[in-house]
Amino acid sequence: MLLEILKGNDAKILRHDEKVILALVPNDKLRTTAELLFKAGCYYATGVGVDERLLGVGFSMYHIFNCESEKRYVILKAVASNLRIPSITPVISGANWAEREAMDMVGIFFDEHPEPLRLILPDDWPEGIHPLRKEFHYNERPPKVEFKPPKREKKPGVMEVPVGPYHPTLHEPEVFELHVKGEEIVGAVYRGFHVHRGMEKLAEERMTINQIPFLAERICGICGYTHNCAYAQAVEDAAKIEVPERALYIRTILLELERLHSHLLWFGVAFHLLGFDSGFMHTWRIREAFMDLAELLTGNRKTYGMNLIGGVRRDIDEEKKKKVLEILEKTKKETKEVLDNAAGMKELISRMEGIGVLPKNEGREIGVVGPVARASGIDTDVRRDHPYAAYSDLDFKVPVYKEGDVLARFLVRYEETFESFWLIEQALDQLPPGDILNEDYELPEYVVGIGATEAPRGEDVHFVITEGGNKVYRWRPRAPTYNNLPAVPIMLMGEKLADAPIIIASIDPCFSCTDHMVIVDGEKVCRCSLDDYLRGL
Amino acid sequence: MNIIFIAVNLAFALLIAPVIDGFERKIRARLQNRQGPSILQTWWDLIKLLKRPTVEPQGSIKSLYKLAPYITFTAVLTAYLVVPTLLPSSMNFIGDFIVVVYLLGLATLSFVIGAFSSGNPYAQIGSNREVSLFMSEELLLALIVSTIAVIGKSLSFEQLFPLPLRISSALALILLFVVVYVASARLPFDIAEAEPEIIEGPLIEYSGKHLGLLEYSIFLKRLLLYSLLLNFIIPIQNPIRLVCYLIGIVILSVIYSTFEAYYGRFRIDQAVKLMKKLSAVALVVWIIAVVGW
Numbered sequence: 044m045l046l047e048i049l050k051g052n053d054a055k056i057l058r059h060d061e062k063v064i065l066a067l068v069p070n071d072k073l074r075t076t077a078e079l080l081f082k083a084g085c086y087y088a089t090g091v092g093v094d095e096r097l098l099g100v101g102f103s104m105y106h107i108f109n110c111e112s113e114k115r116y117v118i119l120k121a122v123a124s125n126l127r128i129p130s131i132t133p134v135i136s137g138a139n140w141a142e143r144e145a146m147d148m149v150g151i152f153f154d155e156h157p158e159p160l161r162l163i164l165p166d167d168w169p170e171g172i173h174p175l176r177k178e179f180h181y182n183e184r185p186p187k188v189e190f191k192p193p194k195r196e197k198k199p200g201v202m203e204v205p206v207g208p209y210h211p212t213l214h215e216p217e218v219f220e221l222h223v224k225g226e227e228i229v230g231a232v233y234r235g236f237h238v239h240r241g242m243e244k245l246a247e248e249r250m251t252i253n254q255i256p257f258l259a260e261r262i263c264g265i266c267g268y269t270h271n272c273a274y275a276q277a278v279e280d281a282a283k284i285e286v287p288e289r290a291l292y293i294r295t296i297l298l299e300l301e302r303l304h305s306h307l308l309w310f311g312v313a314f315h316l317l318g319f320d321s322g323f324m325h326t327w328r329i330r331e332a333f334m335d336l337a338e339l340l341t342g343n344r345k346t347y348g349m350n351l352i353g354g355v356r357r358d359i360d361e362e363k364k365k366k367v368l369e370i371l372e373k374t375k376k377e378t379k380e381v382l383d384n385a386a387g388m389k390e391l392i393s394r395m396e397g398i399g400v401l402p403k404n405e406g407r408e409i410g411v412v413g414p415v416a417r418a419s420g421i422d423t424d425v426r427r428d429h430p431y432a433a434y435s436d437l438d439f440k441v442p443v444y445k446e447g448d449v450l451a452r453f454l455v456r457y458e459e460t461f462e463s464f465w466l467i468e469q470a471l472d473q474l475p476p477g478d479i480l481n482e483d484y485e486l487p488e489y490v491v492g493i494g495a496t497e498a499p500r501g502e503d504v505h506f507v508i509t510e511g512g513n514k515v516y517r518w519r520p521r522a523p524t525y526n527n528l529p530a531v532p533i534m535l536m537g538e539k540l541a542d543a544p545i546i547i548a549s550i551d552p553c554f555s556c557t558d559h560m561v562i563v564d565g566e567k568v569c570r571c572s573l574d575d576y577l578r579g580l
Numbered sequence: 581m582n583i584i585f586i587a588v589n590l591a592f593a594l595l596i597a598p599v600i601d602g603f604e605r606k607i608r609a610r611l612q613n614r615q616g617p618s619i620l621q622t623w624w625d626l627i628k629l630l631k632r633p634t635v636e637p638q639g640s641i642k643s644l645y646k647l648a649p650y651i652t653f654t655a656v657l658t659a660y661l662v663v664p665t666l667l668p669s670s671m672n673f674i675g676d677f678i679v680v681v682y683l684l685g686l687a688t689l690s691f692v693i694g695a696f697s698s699g700n701p702y703a704q705i706g707s708n709r710e711v712s713l714f715m716s717e718e719l720l721l722a723l724i725v726s727t728i729a730v731i732g733k734s735l736s737f738e739q740l741f742p743l744p745l746r747i748s749s750a751l752a753l754i755l756l757f758v759v760v761y762v763a764s765a766r767l768p769f770d771i772a773e774a775e776p777e778i779i780e781g782p783l784i785e786y787s788g789k790h791l792g793l794l795e796y797s798i799f800l801k802r803l804l805l806y807s808l809l810l811n812f813i814i815p816i817q818n819p820i821r822l823v824c825y826l827i828g829i830v831i832l833s834v835i836y837s838t839f840e841a842y843y844g845r846f847r848i849d850q851a852v853k854l855m856k857k858l859s860a861v862a863l864v865v866w867i868i869a870v871v872g873w
Contacts, residue, residue, distance in 0.1 A: 204701045223705070318768065318845025324612035390768060390846060540705060541847045
């Protein structure tokens with residue numbers, strides 16, 4: 044099916060196996076191909092702009108689609124001719140951010156993009172300097188450019204309420220600008236990306252492939268191990284490395300442990316935002332048990348540091364296994380007690396019911412992932428659709444609700460929490476004997492690899508192009524929140540201001556995960572133009 | 581002598597109101613299995629605030645903005661002259677019940693006007709909520725006042741403390757118990773100050789001395805409402821009234837803070853709806869009182 048679509052559009056298949064189809068699509072056919080893929084049930088995962096001039100190709104853009112029906116990722120590669128590639132945002136709105144990011148960081152111009160504004164770079168960044176081009180070094184500091192934000196008009200009767208950059212609701216800096224009439228939200232503008240750390244550049248220039256897992260783990264303070272796993276899987280996929288089965292099981296256990304602590308953290312935050320502080324304190328008390336478990340298994344409470352390419356660093360012995368099962372049994376009871384108490388509280392439920400609704404088709408178009416998608420009736424789960432680690436041997440249910448409101452997202456996470464307990468127990472019981480690390484591999488040159496995991500917040504995709512000699516040529520992590528955030532303004536429209544915090548929190552946003560930076564001020568910011576790009580060459 | 585006793589009452593209120601808040605914080609902390617701060621913590625916070633300089637926001641109407649905290653504080657303090665707290669003596673005149681209700685209204689009003697004059701969008705939203713809650717609560721309070729007046733056949737506290745034991749008086753006191761809870765801006769009714777939503781709403785721009793005074797007013801208002809409720813129950817000429825009064829304060833604190841620990845926050849429309857329902861109930865209670873049960 045997918046192959047027919049690609050071949051029908053003159054695509055050149057570069058790689059075809061059970062995980063990935065990589066196809067080079069001619070620029071004039073790119074938009075129709077993307078549209079056909081979307082109609083065939085694939086959603087837009089992310090896009091990666093790459094500077095391939097060293098490979099004699101020029102600049103290229105990889106559009107990555109997640110096709111659950113065929114259990115594959117389809118990657119469309121387009122090569123820029125004279126720095127121009129047709130934009131696919133007019134047909135798939137989910138590609139908006141990815142394309143704008145490529146405009147900023149690599150300097151490819153997308154024809155007919157509906158809003159070619161800066162997304163990543165701050166407004167005082169000089170024109171024509173693109174950080175992810177190979178001639179730009181990670182320690183360069185270009186001079187600031189004077190920038191005056193344009194004046195904005197005020198609409199009568201509408202009050203602008205800035206939620207952020209510093210606001211008690213948000214744990215990280217970003218801005219939701221809410222336009223409020225009385226108590227009702229009539230418009231919402233999101234501006235984010237204040238916490239850019241330039242990790243992609245660091246990884247390309249300074250690090251070896253086995254150092255990047257430790258950097259990847261520091262992308263996020265909550266779901267770091269997931270990024271770590273996704274990166275390791277991407278390199279293993281590119282180099283075709285066999286990972287020992289025991290290592291896969293250990294990864295599974297840790298991934299689920301991380302999901303448990305992340306979900307409990309979210310419950311606590313949600314309770315706090317609804318003013319139910321007792322629930323917040325109790326969930327965080329229980330969460331402490333998982334932190335202790337992580338410490339027991341890995342030596343660290345949060346940043347596990349367990350993965351290397353080809354396996355894991357520490358083993359789980361019998362004694363630890365017994366202890367983990369013991370603690371799990373105890374915390375399972377406590378978790379159930381607290382969460383059931385909360386779910387039985389009428390006023391808490393009534394604060395979540397029917398607000399922040401995300402319709403299924405809009406969610407699909409944006410490409411939302413994880414609990415947000417599952418609460419809107421989109422049956423997607425990377426663990427089931429693209430099995431990785433040991434998930435193919437284990438049995439678990441994927442909860443799906445069709446209401447699409449905050450309560451549905453709450454219930455999805457509630458069910459997932461108990462599925463995670465069940466998964467850890469299974470994985471510990473079935474732990475196979477054997478090695479935990481395979482170090483016998485060769486790194487090929489310039490091969491594309493893709494690794495995806497189901498983070499607590501949704502699908503987490505890492506894209507890697509290897510570069511022999513123990514380095515990567517391009518590494519692009521795409522955190523789940525990157526796909527979920529564009530849906531928040533849709534959820535906020537027409538709701539009460541009092542519900543804004545819980546709606547924003549209901550996607551479980553992780554802003555440092557999204558890992559970029561933009562400072563947008565005013566309606567019109569720096570517009571990207573092709574002339575400036577050509578001047579920069 | 582009476583003057584001295586009233587002064588003692590005032591001093592008691594000024595000293596003890598923050599301590600009661602500290603006590604409630606401690607109870608809440610224990611319920612959430614935390615250690616909690618010391619009972620005197622609220623006092624330390626207030627002292628620190630009162631020592632700090634104040635800042636007026638640029639877009640504010642400065643005179644109103646600065647005046648509001650003092651008016652609020654004075655209004656609440658004046659009410660203490662009329663309502664007996666520790667010792668059973670106060671200024672008595674006909675209609676002092678109405679005066680107390682109005683003084684509490686004045687405190688809320690000046691608080692809201694001060695917040696509005698700060699020009700901050702959050703403060704304006706918070707004030708909007710404060711006003712709508714106050715309005716819905718006021719109707720309920722009016723009905724309760726008239727019920728109590730019908731039962732005691734008077735509008736001055738001298739004839740009303742304590743209320744005779746009847747069906748209608750018991751019901752009226754239960755409703756008053758609820759109103760006290762709502763008026764003291766606790767969860768689920770701290771909608772105006774909702775910290776995660778609108779960052780303490782009306783208080784957002786206030787700082788230093790002004791903020792200290794406003795917080796102090798809130799604690800004093802709570803203690804005043806407690807005293808009002810207890811005075812309707814405890815016989816005023818009872819020799820052991822003082823002991824009963826103190827025990828009553830502790831019991832009320834425990835009940836209220838337990839409630840507070842186990843509730844989430846209401847949305848303003850939910851709260852207003854609840855107040856409307858309670859007002860209907862209060863009307864029925866008034867009818868019962870008129871009938872003479």
